[in-house]
Amino acid sequence: MRQNWPQRIKPIAGDLTHQGLGLSAAHREIILNEVDIVINNAASVNFDDPLLDALNINYFGCMRLLDICKQAKKVQCFTHVSTAYVNSNRNGYIDEKVYDLENGKDPELLIEEILKLNPQQVIEREKEIIGKYPNTYTFTKSLTERVLKKRAGSQRIAIIRPSIVISAYEEPMVGWTETLSAMGGLLFAGMLGLIKFLYSNDSMCLDIVPVDYCANLILCTTSYCA
Secondary structure, eight states: OGGGHHHHOOOOOOOTTSGGGGOOHHHHHHHHHHOOEEEEOOOOOOTTOOHHHHIIIIIIHHHHHHHHHHHOSSOOEEEEEOOTTTTTTOOSOOOSSOOOOTTOOOHHHHHHHHHHSOHHHHHHTHHHHHTTOSSHHHHHHHHHHHHHHHHOTTSOEEEEOOOEEESOSSSSSTTOOSOOTTHHHHHHHHHTTSOOOOOOOTTOOOOEEEHHHHHHHHHHHHHHHO
């Protein structure tokens, strides 16, 4: 199987920020008629993205993909990669579920209200809008989960919530990574010997997970869901 992967994998061009994902007519037909599994692993993981930018990528990008999947003839499962911190606005024990907004508001109505503001107003009111969420990333990821639940219909949807993703534990090789974002940069600097000490204590728990663990979880969950 590894030898013929160039024949099995066919990359196509698209853009989450465009209507219809910016797909060509030919590529759209392939998805509508041939694809049976969809994994949405695309997002901006920048914590400080302006709210409108984060919404366009993390929320609307996912919804544009879901809209195409619901038109597709063979799609059995839509797997959405979210984050462990979608409920970071809550205190105390947190169940593994999709919570409603604390004020009971429809999440799509909230998004409509945000879009009615002009860009400068959104910037000025950003902290007020995201409330107890620490950043626009967790806020938009949380809204996405809620609307996925609302719009699911008959479509099978799986949601994966990894914590802070770090370099590989084993596959494709020990320590493999393609990014220095988040914890990756810290670990890389430590392996180079640039960082020798980190302030900590014996009660701290680092919320990290190797990337190959995440990849395997995504594949297994998607298979189970389908």
